[in-house]
Amino acid sequence: MKFFGLCALIAFYGLILAPKAQAQQPIIVSYAVQPVNHFNQQLRIAQEQQQAWAEDPSKISSQYAGNQFTLVRTQTHKDSILTYQMSEISKQQPQMLLIVSLKKNAKHWQVDSAQLAWKCSDAQYFGTDRCNIAKHEANTAP
Numbered sequence: 001m002k003f004f005g006l007c008a009l010i011a012f013y014g015l016i017l018a019p020k021a022q023a024q025q026p027i028i029v030s031y032a033v034q035p036v037n038h039f040n041q042q043l044r045i046a047q048e049q050q051q052a053w054a055e056d057p058s059k060i061s062s063q064y065a066g067n068q069f070t071l072v073r074t075q076t077h078k079d080s081i082l083t084y085q086m087s088e089i090s091k092q093q094p095q096m097l098l099i100v101s102l103k104k105n106a107k108h109w110q111v112d113s114a115q116l117a118w119k120c121s122d123a124q125y126f127g128t129d130r131c132n133i134a135k136h137e138a139n140t141a142p
Contacts, residue, residue: 003137027125028097031115038108039064047108055110057081061100064111079104080112094118094131 043063053059061083062071069085080103087096097119101112119127127139 005129024092027124028117029127031099031117031126032128034114034116034132036064036111036114043110044108055109057102058083060102060109060111061085064114065098080110083089094120097126 005006006016015068043054043060048070056057058071058074061074061081062069062085065085068087071083073084075082075084078100082104083100085098085100087093087098089095097117099115101114102109105113117122117128118131119126120129120131123129
């Protein structure tokens, strides 16, 4: 079991690291708490309407994150699930990591919390530091 967990962790790190930094483990030093109440209201309406995405935790997380993010990992605990969403690396903005926590209440899922961190092009970690976009654009040029 420990071997499986270690393999999953290594695979996760391989998915979220930039190609030139594959040997390094990502570090999260700070994150910004994101609002979830308005989304949960929309989620309740979708659940009442029996929309398919509103019953699947991975799809709920992806709906919350939006189309700029890709689901890279899901971690299950008793009645809760953590999802890790990663944005693509681009010239316009730093790479972002969104961690969404979902809990099951009665028979429906809701977003319990969401945290966002990003990695400036010259940083070795994800955090909430202000990025120099001009420097970012220069560092991500092909």
